[in-house]
Amino acid sequence: MALLEIKVNGRQYRVEVDPWANLLDVLREKIFITSPKAGCETGDCGACNVLIDGKLKRACLTNALTANGSEITTVEGVGQKGALHPIQIQFYENYASQCGFCTPGMIMASKALLDDNPTPSDPEIKEALSGNLCRCTGYVNIIKAIKAAADDMSGQGGEQ
Amino acid sequence: MSELKVVGHNKPRYNGLGHVTGEARYVDDVFVPGTLAVKALRSPVHKGIIKKLDTSRAEALPGVHGVVTCEDVPCNTYGYLTLDQCVLAEGAVRYKGEPIAAVAADTVEIANEAVGLIDMEIEKQTPVFDPVEAVKPGAPLVRPEGNVLMVGERPYRLVYNGDIEAGFAQADEIIENDFFFPSQEHAPIEPQVSLAVPTEDSRLTIYTVTQGLYFLLKQMQRILGQGEDVSERWSKRHQYTHHGMGFSDIKYISCDVGGAFGGKTELHADAIAALMALKTGKPCKWRWTREEEQLCSMRHSPWLMHFKDGVTKDGRIVARQVFTRHDAGAYTGLSSYVVDKHAFYVAGPYYLPNVQVKCQVVYTNKVPTGAIRGFGVTPGTYACEIQMNMIAEKMGIDPWELRFINAMRHHDQLATRTKLDSVYLIETMQRLAEIADHPLDEKFKAMDSSPREA
Amino acid sequence: MPNSDFLAPAELEQACGLLADPALEPLAIAGGTDVMVRFNRHKRRRRETLVFLGKLGLDYLREQDGQVLVGACAPLSEVAASPLIRAKLPLLAQACGEMASPAVRNAATLGGNVVNNSRHADGVAALTALDATVVVASTRGERSLAMAEFSALPKKYKLAHGGVVKHFAVAPLEAEEKWAWEKLRQRQGESRSIVSVSMRARMDGGKCAALRLVIGCMAANPFVSAAASRLMEGQEPSEALINQVAQEVLGETSAVSDARASAWYRERATAVLVRRVLSQLN
16 A cells, blocks of 8 residues: 545545555545546546546546646536536536536546637537547537537636 | 426426536445445356356455355346346356356455456356347257247237238238347446445345336345245255345435436346345445446347338238347346337338238347337337338339328227327328428328228 | 555666566556556456656657657657647657547557557557657666567567666658658547558659658558558659559558458558558659
């Protein structure tokens, strides 16, 4: 076991982890942050997407100790009820989720996109979300939600 | 008329906020202190006889709290309509991936290691995968009763009306085609997962992904004790009078489900997680890997359909004969139910004075098949409508017109001889033609669904 | 009980020393996008000492002595977005930008790609086309090998003596050079290549002076087509000649059937991509 020190959604954590542990299991089972999901554990579905020091990464493929000292952001850190991020609002209002299992991963990928490129074109949105699978919605409403969030956010002068 | 508050308004998903905030709780998001990880030993062969199963090395591994085999199951057989499926394989295995034993340990890693320590010898036998081969004489037997499910005296479900041979005799053209609808795996992003928690008074709480709580509750109740053939071996081994678990002893909690599409209508992880919880006295969680989900979970069956239609020069289908083979995989599951549903609808919404439908359930050494959206009907509709288009092409008739000519009307009968009160297919097609800007001949615009003259 | 550990050396020499010590059962990990897949697919308590390469500073992208140096631990997304790589090695920028998916590209590295012995490795194909030199550090010092040479080595020799791929040294593309990268896959993202065809070529007065045409995913390693060089060098790239090359390339290898494509399909797809790539010589 080794000591892992990470900041998650602004809060500092110190946990003992196995050297081989992946960040997804650590977040879910040691810190009980359950929004990143285990859909495949091979980096293919995108349900485990998190931001590590602002970069979109697969928590399931991140060896936890390689992220020692990093700042992790999950959906819980993007916004909460009563203070939702525009991406969350637009996903909600545009029916961009059905079962909701892919949604946290989609939101993290959307956040990474809009942080980097506040006015993405349709092809840019599709490229940014190309690592996220959804079996329910057919993606149309998800893309619609991201466009609406981008409009929303640039209307606020890109403050969010 | 008071103002409608829901109908006609956009209403947000009732659990949509939970989806976007991460608050939605799926089974794997439920944590109970002291939960053990469950892993299963699955058959590496498609068909075989278990010659040896020794779990002692697994049980001795530090961190393992319990191992179960078929000996530990109060009632090892279950199913929807036919009680032929084993919770844990007993003597024989019928498909690759069939669970044979399960382990509960402190961590997933230890559970995996323990599964590797189970000493098992299986005598491989020759499997059969193709339903067309499986029905031939001399084919390897998937089950002792034979590879076809009998419906009374017949090896198929039969639904008919009129006289099919007389119908063919009246036809000017016979049009025959084969259709294949391939197997589909539901592949929800959330795999099968189950958390079983023993609670006070020897009761059990199970967090489940199932779409059919009451279907499975009945099966669980049978498996865990009050089945008609509670295993004598099990009772003796446990040295106490087992009253069995009834409905009131099992609390089934459905969490948010991460996609199912029909694929979460089987016991999958629940029964074994429950057994492990009862065996160890501790909460037990079994989360399937993506590989297990793709390779071992129930999938939608393949369908092979043969249409033979007798059609007159003026485009009337006077005889329709359908033969369907449905591949159940290794166990019956919902197959007997779905071939009935298929049989009732496959001939299509058309007036067929002579119709004969035979639907056969065939067993093969593959993962058992089951429900998916449109269960039984979608494959039939696909075949029927392509057949209609092929008839239109062969006869030189417009495909729309062919359908108007043959459309059911009020009081027509389905192949099951059920008389339909009101149909309105003709009016629906007229409206569709309007929306699609498809020109229709006046005589079809003038049609309606008034009952046919006697 | 297994004796696993996680070490994050700050010096390359130290990392090589750790990786050369068999008693540790050392396993190098950088982005983790290959190592962690293996770990996750069958979770068990592990004995290896993980040697994390992320603190060695091997993520540089710079020019030095007329060569572009691509650090082996630079994430693919950085290679793809780097103004330097886009300007001087556009083939590599495009190839890296099309691998895997956005999140995986933020972690995956070219170093990992070239040591994994995968038939599908796009990084290997692109670096082979560019005629990159692989610089490997070990307890015995540094050595340089051509990319094609490195990938042909048996696995145990690739990183002998605690080897760590340091960087790839590539001559930057010059004005008279042409390049192309084409690959076929089942989906736009997250899909291993079915076949890739890439080239680096030098033109001289309308004729092809030098050509490296690399075919990926057909054989065990991406290979440089000898037929293409033999037929095209010194010639004008006419349609007839390009068609001939497309046919002869198929004779240099036997296609593989796998989950993504049959050999039959691969052969036909390769011929199409070869024509597409060579057409860009005009």
